[in-house]
Amino acid sequence: MNTPIVQFGTSRFLQAHADLFISEALERGEAAGKITIVQTTGSSERAGRLSALAAPGGFPVIVRGLENGIAINRTQQVTSVARALSTGEDWTEVIRIVTEEAEILISNTGDTGYRIDADKPDQPVPASFPGKLLLLLHARFMANARPLTMLPCELVSRNGSVLKALILDLARQRLADDAFSAWLDTQVIWANTLVDRIVSEPIEPAGAVAEPYALWAIEAQPGLCLPCTHASLLVVADLTPYEKLKLHILNLGHTVLADIWLKEKRPEAETVREILTVAQIRSTLLDLYETEVIPAFAAKGLGEQAMAYVAATLERFDNPFLDHRMRDIANHHAEKRVRRIVDFSAWSPTVPMPKLTAIANPA
Structure with missing residues (x-):
């Protein structure tokens, strides 16, 4: 199955936020398509999630809390994930999917997700998320140079602008390819986003417990490609x-x-x-x-x-x-x-x- 959405990170937040939104939108025919999830770390406790995330019947998200004064306690099956891979075990396939299938990249890689200090020269697969992303984007540029939208969901103010500056700097340092840098600057849409939802508990091996309130605000810019339409997803002129x-x-x-x-x-x-x-x-x-x-x-x-x-x-x-x-x-x-x-x-x-x-x- 072709997956136009590639998600970096297996967090319970993404399961109860982007993955759930896209699952609900798919039922209405209002999503770009299904998701390939990519685990970006070698964390052993997360490895068991991969098969469960891509199970044919989906994984559960329990929504509990108050909504307009009414107590809500419902369980939804998230069926938007077609594949779940690891950069440690499936790097070649991840490159292929980002190169050939992806139209939208989503990331939520934690509080230290933009750090690059663990990278070492000549690593086939860099340790950091920015290092991995740089090589994946370069592979796409070399193969077809098609445009792409990047939707970072890390809790960093102006996250798209911050990630863009970081990747451009890494490109200059590590690849020194002016044409690639120009493509990164003009053909990759680095969206600034804000996410807001309390996801209080994991469900093992995959799934989560979340509150009813949810927001995914994305700052508008030319060329922006959205993963879905959803009542909790807002395209806004200014995130401030x-x-x-x-x-x-x-x-x-x-x-x-x-x-x-x-x-x-x-x-x-x-x-x-x-x-x-x-x-x-x-x-x-x-x-x-x-x-x-x-x-x-x-x-x-x-x-x-x-x-x-x-x-x-x-x-x-x-x-x-x-x-x-x-x-x-x-x-x-x-x-x-x-x-x-x-x-x-x-x-x-x-x-x-x-x-x-x-x-x-x-x-």
Whole structure:
């Protein structure tokens, strides 16, 4: 079977996000086609996923949480994956598929996915994802030089632009082929994307448990090729509002709750859902959203979007099926205060934020 979509990464996030979206779209005849999944690391615990991911009957994704105030608990079979390969075992076949079949590449390679320090000279298959991607794109260029869309889903701001700059730099260093570099620059569409969905648990050997809320925002540009149409996939002129909403409402809310949890030395195993059952704490968070956060977005012309996102965020926090531990959210609290609160104040400097400032700058 021809697979116009090639996905790098076997994460539970991708299973419950891109793979599920494309599976649902295929049922409506609104997807580019099926997926070849490529495992990019030699991780032994992930090797067993490959056959399960491509099983004829698909793999399960359980969607649990609140949606418009209604508790959702449903299981869906994801049947969008035609093949699952490994760069360690199937490199020649991966090259063929990227060269001959692919129209869209998707990646989600983790927090360190763009690091290249593990690569060594003259490796037949580089250790890093960027190193592998460079050789795959060069093989395509040498074979047919057809255009291609790259949809990185790593949690990196302006991820498409960052990955493009990295690959162009690697091309200059390792291949020194001006024509190839020009093709990378003009014929590969490096899309900036933002993904948002809490995928809380894996299902073994393949599958995942996820919340109902999902977003895949892709910044528009000429030549962009989409993997599917879907209610949760938005093509937008500018990703900035979506990045700000996520960072300064969802993530900021987590940091406010973590600050309370740390200062009050609350129970070690407490979850987001549980801490918000305390009326005073819930009232504190709602007051911050209403008096400082939403007004700051309104000053940028995003007041209605912020109110809607706050409502969705509170449903996500109240998810009766999700045990999101406060101790995990409180990790790296000082750094998070800067990015989520201090940077927010700098982004919207005309709106007073006394309560958030007090959290960001404790006495």
